[in-house]
Amino acid sequence: MSTDGNEKKVRKVIKRQDQTVVITKGDETRGFNGNIPIVAGAKIKVIPLGGMCEIGKNTWIIEYENEMIIIDGGLAFPSDEMPGVEIVLPDISYLIQNKNKIKGLFITHGHEDHIGGIVPMLKQFDIPVIYGPPLAIALLGEKLKDASLQDKTTLHKGKPRSTIKLGSLAFTYVRNTHSIADSFSLIIHTPLGQIVHSGDFKFDFTPVDGEFFDVYSLAKAGEEGALLLISDSTNVEKEGYTPSERSVYNRLEEEFFKATGRIIITTFASQVHRIKQILDITQKTGRKVAIYGRSMLLLATISKELGHMTFPDGLIINTEDVNKMDDDKIVILTTGSQGEPLSALTRMAFDEHKQITIQAKDTVIISATPIPGNERSVANVVNALSAKGAKVIYGRDAHIHVSGHACKEEQRMLLNIVRPKYFLPAHGEYRMLVMHGNLGVDCGVDPQNVFIMENGDVLELSSDSAKLNGQVPAGIIMVDSTRVGDIDKTILEQRHKLGSEGLLSVMATVKNGKIISEPIIEAKGLILMQEDTTSGHFITDAKKTIVDALKASLEKNGKNMEDLQAKVKEELRDLIHKELRREPLLQVVILESK
């Protein structure tokens, strides 16, 4: 069942069959209107490998006949349930299996959850071309250099309103506004019609860099008829609008004017507009700025080169000169907005920074919001800074941060502009996708045309229908230290068990059916190994239990070491449950001496 409005729009898409376009392989065609001939019986598959039912590792496949195009290749940061894991990548085995079909990759913007998974891809297969906004391409270029993967792909800059034809499909970059400079939505031109992919966005009508959201291009797609809208669900739980990035300026300026000592300020390293505003205010208040943190310095340098910010020579000083400056003449711009243990700000807060010691007259500004899961780390940093007497400006009510994602009212606006036939909420956890889906229905999308998908689900579009049709492999690859994909569920379960219940290990040696040494018991993360405590009592009992179990087994069924171990484990588990009421990981080794 479709509403009349939607039916009309879809017919309009079908009617475009007579239009023709010049097609050049891998060509960025200025002025190309992106119209692709409609092909009867065509089928398009839209497959998310990441970003569905989660925030992070956004990775999409658009598949048409024997062609695959990737949109974004992101990573995710580990949740609390993944102790010891550093980053999380999508399972890309479907891409590996089909690597010969891959025509290229389009980046929407330069955040890690959209580009951080590209290097791991290039380690597995070549990607003929990668298009992206200039800032994202510059950031990716650095990554490829670090990993010596430059020859695995060719990087191209995608410019606003440029349409790039790759194989049978074409992609138009539409400038949007987000918490990083150079962010884009995409219009994907297919033989079935146009797909609008919002990318990450908010409607910032007064952008700091004067680069306005290209509302017209999306509205035009809507007017011509949009088959499918894929859209950012991040802030669907919030009513109203996200304020403009510019709204932060006055509040920051106010705090800068009030500060009588040093200003220490942190934000997301990638938040180019925020950094630009901080540099502007630094200059206005007659201060100089020193930048701490490699990622932040890199962003500032690249952004200056690309013209996203301008500042006079001498405004940024070297960190070694900071302590030569008067306190009221210096701004310390640093990483650490998430309370990351190794970041400069965290080290300053906990007296572990080799150069900067927090003073009572310092003003510390945390111009960022904790990403879910980081609340505790950030709170700990604020507590430590407060304990040193610093004035700390942070948190929701300080109005020194705005989100980069659209709230409900903006999402409704996008739905109204694009008026898609099919709607696919993306970039959100399950509850957000559902809520966003309902918003789509409120805005006129047929409930049956809203798809709540999980990673790996295949949305198959044809000229008269859309349906979920099968699945491709999808999942998470957890990476710790330098190794990729060696961590699986078993290891995580063991870490959980060890981390919450601790360990008891037991060793004993038998020879010729007899115990020849006293059992050795070690406990870690379980009880203290002291004789004069409840624990001491337990250890005595445990030794007796082990010896009794061994003796009984040895008398009965001889020398099968596995049986002996199983028997000891069983008896010990009962004892631990009875005396300690815990379930530690139990390690029992019975050695046979010859």
Place this chain on the structure above:
Amino acid sequence: MSTDGNEKKVRKVIKRQDQTVVITKGDETRGFNGNIPIVAGAKIKVIPLGGMCEIGKNTWIIEYENEMIIIDGGLAFPSDEMPGVEIVLPDISYLIQNKNKIKGLFITHGHEDHIGGIVPMLKQFDIPVIYGPPLAIALLGEKLKDASLQDKTTLHKGKPRSTIKLGSLAFTYVRNTHSIADSFSLIIHTPLGQIVHSGDFKFDFTPVDGEFFDVYSLAKAGEEGALLLISDSTNVEKEGYTPSERSVYNRLEEEFFKATGRIIITTFASQVHRIKQILDITQKTGRKVAIYGRSMLLLATISKELGHMTFPDGLIINTEDVNKMDDDKIVILTTGSQGEPLSALTRMAFDEHKQITIQAKDTVIISATPIPGNERSVANVVNALSAKGAKVIYGRDAHIHVSGHACKEEQRMLLNIVRPKYFLPAHGEYRMLVMHGNLGVDCGVDPQNVFIMENGDVLELSSDSAKLNGQVPAGIIMVDSTRVGDIDKTILEQRHKLGSEGLLSVMATVKNGKIISEPIIEAKGLILMQEDTTSGHFITDAKKTIVDALKASLEKNGKNMEDLQAKVKEELRDLIHKELRREPLLQVVILESK
């Protein structure tokens, strides 16, 4: 330096010396005005054992000469940094050392962070009398019964505006408003003047139970001259006012009217007013309610007995009858508002509840906010419920929950009413105490008269000064399962290490200076023990490293087992760092066979 206003008030306190009162030991004296003779050279110590630089385990000592009075005895819930810990208690060794001085304990209200530590106290020492609001006393009574500790104290109900004299001090109960019925502030009458302890509070001017905040009594204390204000800092990071509990009614009613299927609703078990409103709306919408969760049923029963809520017989039905009811006639009121793994709601969400299966037409209302640290668990429950198609009403923008604590404007109001000479922000993390302290200064307290204290700090008040003077033992006692205080820092550090880095354990046997069996290697939470992976390669290398290290040591310095173990550990640590770049807990046991 004091402001004139404060000086005047303090002089007024001093002038009260001529007043006399009838003093009866442990007596609740109606009409007693609480005035205590001012004693020249008197010193009062105010000592927090919990609740400072943290939210939780609120426990205070008021000490005068050889007398100690305890105010509240709370527990805290473990943070993420305390894996495997169930509850956290304050270190009460100072109380144990001085148990003969303890005259009694006053409870401000019945939340666990104010009464959950009393049973552990009573296991260590008797408390002659415990006064508390009727609801708190009823809840504590149940706890004492469960622990068979009824003979360790005597419970008394403290009524609004009643003043209780204990030893040389007296305590007046002043009704306030909070997220549990029967919540009180305390005025502590001392030989130096009056101390106002806010307890947990908000200013709810339209309380659901019609029991209004006794503003007059606190204002009177301010007018007479308040020496010290101890006040709740929980919501100091939020501007404005916390809305009245009553504001939730209309929103809940709206959702009840809209629901076409079952309504499943959760809130804090102790939120008597919320539960009362839920029962009222249940009746109004012609439904019946079944209550899941022991703590919630207990609260409802006790609250009805005490008159905090009234409802007709038959409104609450037995849980076994739920599935006989029409879906649009039933409300399921359940625990689980924090996503607790074993709670009824969590089990329903994850298909683990033996009776209730979530259906697409269910409306689930989470009328609570996640306590910091529980955000992920609650989000997981909402995701799971959404995935089952249930309509889930939750979160800040749903307006189906309000806090029980005062926001900034209310804290300013209390400061204005009480106009204390000294100000002690309490019930908050460090940053909150500092922020609340600044609020005090804004409201006229001399900056030098604001004290930011940590647990165990001693605030010593005398007739002309107040100062931090020394410390008593304070700290945390972590409790897991049934044992108290056996967990220390070492155990937690080991759990952390095991939980994030995993374990490698190695065993080998030597005899007469020779290795007589191949080393046994076990890894948990580290690598997979498979031969055909990177890990397999590592295991081969590790075995070689162990054998080489043992051989070299055995040749050199014979048979000291500890030296052998240390040597193997050192070599192995290098290998692990090189090949795995990790730092697991290493357990090496070399057995000597005779």
